Amino acid sequence: MSKLNQLKEIINDSKYIVIAQADNPDGDSLASALALEDILHRMGKEPYMYCAVDMPNHLRHLSGWDRVNKDMPKTFDAGIIVDTSSRKLFEIADKNGELQWILAKPLIVIDHHDIKSTIDATVNYSNVNAVSTGEVIYDLAKQLDWPLTTNSGKMIATSILSDSLGLMTEQTTPKSIRIIADLVELGVNLPEMEEARRAAMKKSEALVRYKGKLLQRIEYFEETSIATVTIPWEEIEKYSPEYNPSILVLDDMRLTQGTKVAIAFKTYPNNRITAKIRANYGYPIAQALAEHFGGGGHKLASGFKVNNSNFDLVKKECIEVASQLLKNM
Secondary structure: OOHHHHHHHHHHOOEEEEEEOOOOOOOOHHHHHHHHHHHHHHOOEEEEEOOOOHHHHHHHHOOOHHHOOOOOOOOOEEEEEOOOOOHHHHHHHOOOOOOHHHHHOOEEEOOOOOOOOOOOEEEEEEEOOOHHHHHHHHHHHHHHHHOHHHHHHHHHHHHHHHOOOOOOOOOOOHHHHHHHHHHHHHOHHHHHHHHHHHHHOOOOOOHHHHHHHHHHHEEEEEEOOOOEEEEEEHHHHHHOOOOOOHHHHHHHOOOOOOOOEEOOOOEEHHHEEEEEEEOOOOOOHHHHHHHHOEEEOOOOOOEOOOOEHHHHHHHHHHHHHHEEEEEEE
């Protein structure tokens, strides 16, 4: 049986379906989950969205974010994991046993990342040529005659625009652009979506002043080719409820003349370290850099996390690997 038919059979045979995101939700994962929720609901199913962490504030302009639950339901028929094929990204869900619960049911993974799957799913449905998971869901809807509405279309458009940085990444294809056009014909209002996003981006005076401090702390290596900033736990604890400090400055870091890659490190208690990586057009090393530390993502936007590690050594190694990747291009 083909993957498409297996996927169709699991959906058709299930009533209560959990839609799960990894511990690092982003615009693609949340929008994909919301699109599937709408589609499945209109198919007569009972979808339930799950994520082990709270939705970040910068994603809360997406209507329906508050329906994402931090607890797995006691009973359900099947599960769908969106936007990742990596078990490592379910660290919290794995520790609390909820990942085991979803793995025990018929499970579909819908993804677009170019990595080897480490999730033991019944069906791993991935298209590495798609710019986002939302694009994969759109294809499935067309092939399986799933109901697409303005609401699900809006979420698919959000997914595509999020991971393609507004249709401007190298992974954006003519097909991605045609899908956006089809969704506009469906009734999706792109200016309205952008206005909602901009309204959610507004920040308090304290956060704007903190952003200024972060910008002053940027370090440059290999002249200005590599830009880094380090965010300690006390600042994460203080400012994260309002906005992700890494996201606050990463785009500005990339705008320095000569900068090819920007890296925002976060340090946590118990020697846990995370990093978000953003590479500029023409220098697609972000995914390879993240994979060196067991992470992943896209060529221009990736990340990783390591536990029980010395920060100075991780930072030094990260800069050395980034430098070598740039030299090898």
